[in-house]
Amino acid sequence: KAGVTQTPRYLIKTRGQQVTLSCSPISGHRSVSWYQQTPGQGLQFLFEYFSETQRNKGNFPGRFSGRQFSNSRSEMNVSTLELGDSALYLCASSLTEAAYGYTFGSGTRLTVV
């Protein structure tokens, strides 16, 4: 079966711009979560959605936001981009609300210049 699909795979943006990343979960998975991965901080939790509702949120500024649609697809938006937002953004999906056996996508590599 198809895995978690993230688009685009690579993105280059300028400081101050905004960006939207997309994640299509495995069919039937209702939980989608987002993570930021950087060499210095490792993987950090951004937020989790279940049935279009945000269930959990990490310690990131309000410039980072997300949403989930009725088909479980999710988008993440970052406004007023900063150089420090350059990272690999990973999306993961799961059948249930809990994180048992999350399946990750390959990520979107965002570079802010």
Add this chain to the structure above:
Amino acid sequence: EDQVTQSPEALRLQEGESSSLNCSYTVSGLRGLFWYRQDPGKGPEFLFTLYSAGEEKEKERLKATLTKKESFLHITAPKPEDSATYLCVLQGGSEKLVFGKGTKLTVNP
């Protein structure tokens, strides 16, 4: 606050040389401890879930164990294709996933 510390940061082994990776944790209300493998440029790949102290899981050359304070990932007779970064991930009462920084394993032929 839930915390995860992995050691060592990097480990080099010769093919066939068994070893263990360590994950120390503190958590309020453990819901699960997970091990993932991540290859360069890819998302993490799920390996194991452990729920309670004393539990063990095995898959091919990998075996994960759990105590009340630590988890170990034992690698028996590793092969070069086992080279990857291994991540320990904690889920406590808040249900947020907390990731360790990972152990980068290199297995030389």
